[in-house]
Amino acid sequence: MLHAYAQAFALVFDPYVLTVILCSALFGLFVGCIPGLTATMATALLVPITFFMPPVPAVAAIVTATAMAIFSGDIPGALLRIPGTPASAAYTDEAYAMTKKGQAEVALGAGLVFSAIGGLFGTAVMMTSAPALAEIALKFSDYEYFWMVVLGLAGAVFIGNASVLKASMSLLLGLLVACIGLDNPAGYPRFDLGITELKGGVSLIPMMVGMFAVSEILRFVVHMDPPLKLATEKIGNVFKGMWGLLVKYPWPLVRGSALGTVIGIQPGSGADMAAWMSYAMAKKFSKEPEKFGTGHVEGIVEAGAANNSALAGAWIPALVFGIPGDSITAIAIGVLYLKGLNPGPTLFINNPQNIYAIFLVFVLANIIMLPLGWLTIKAAKNVLRLPRNILMPAILLFCIVGSFAINNTVFGVLLTLVFGLLAFVLEENGFPVAPAILGVVLGQMMEENFIKSMIKSDGDVTAFVTRPIAGFLAVSTFIILFWPIGAWLWRRYFSRRNMPVAE
């Protein structure tokens, strides 16, 4: 293991990789800071470039850019009352209220320092638990993998604030998209509509660029909000008083980091969910809950740590099982496959140095977040003044090139357009997009394990639950699946009995 870590050090502390990390850090900070450009979009835009890199820098670019973007989303939240990324939305009002009180530097400083600590916490959990989980995962057969995928997908549907029905449909749509092409156990070309390019399946990168970047551009050009206005011009020393906050709020910090990591691990719920839940938790456990919403830093400490730790947490199932924890890791898994680093327990045995390199990148990214984040806050005034009507068209051109670059055909651009429009219409109608992307990424794996299991058991469905781990996973899946229905029936029964308190 020490040997592998030494190798990992050599992989990461290479001038080329360090340059990639620095550039993607600045890119992530910039993208996160601009409202309307999300961390997921940053990943989608990076993927076409990482396509041309060796595996370690490719993954390093994604890890660094997303960690930075999640922090940097706090900046416009505090200064404009618009979250830069959805992960900052939970405490945007709080941060803005602090800015109004003249405490912009405390709000931003807390965001920065506690983001870094939360990120490091999540990374520590990942470094200790992922190899151990991989040991267990080695014992898995097709049945267990089938249930793991189903469990992951069930999580994606049920944990989130969108309608469960619509989330399920979005997921099923993604699974159907994954069926397109020759890549199925039978090797039979399905649903290719007679288009040669579709025989190989829908290319993941053009699809993601469409769903996460083009759809955002469409949303920008039709949005009718008034122009942005900075709440303050003056930001003091952001590190001042941070030690005091650390001493005053150790529990919110630990609680936020721990909850964030757990939510990150749970497939389908990412940094934004973690921030919402820990903000609510901070308020519940606070000694001064009445101060929440009036510009009180406690919630920012807890939720700021949570969203960054969620990011690291999401990588645990992604690396160990190949099951993404959120839409960012869904994209990252696509990249790992493209690079021949197929995620799964064998990766920990055959290429441990690559896994450890990813861990080191996480540590490094969360450390350099402090100086680079400080610089970004200094430059925030100017970054936020960048006209978005110039930025967005340039990004569109970038999307075109990115989707072309994978197979060098304009068909990629067409896919980007189709999926951009699809994501735009779906979101306008309340269908979340993240389950669809999970469906596309996991569809092939799910089908393979389903078919293999069916063939092995000769069509006998009970084989899916008779192995002990498979049985346990099946029960967990059914609990998640039927929990909302059970809860709904319970509430209904309860409200019938107590008519007066019913809504």
Next chain:
Amino acid sequence: MKFNDAVLGAIFLALSIAVLVTIQGFPKIPGQSVGPSAFPGLIAVLLAGCSIALIWRGWRERASQPLVAIGAWLSSPPHVRNFLVVVGGLVFYVLAADTLGFLPCGAIILCALFLTLRVRPLLAVALALIVPVVIHLIFYKLLRVPLPWGVLPVMW
């Protein structure tokens, strides 16, 4: 543009029926109970079930939710134009990139989009000429993506 859930459900139902019809033509694998049609068939059946539930939900709410609600931006001509320019730009690229080349196409798309988003005309034209060159240099020189030259001679 917001549709009533019943309309959306009907669209999804049509899709799942189309899938179910298509897989009837898929070959069976001799000696095995599951073939290429098993998995998409399972998904389509589930999707059809969800669609019917969505149609039912939309039908119940038909009084409060019209079949199609035109969103705020759809009744504002400038925003509709913005939308069409983005979509049109991508379509234009797909159709014209191989003959015209990346640089002219990029410049035309950017110029159109800048102008419709009300960037000052002089700045718009200047940027529309510079930005494609920068992107081209990054992808063509650095990453060696064979972006089409089209009508222009190979310059670098």
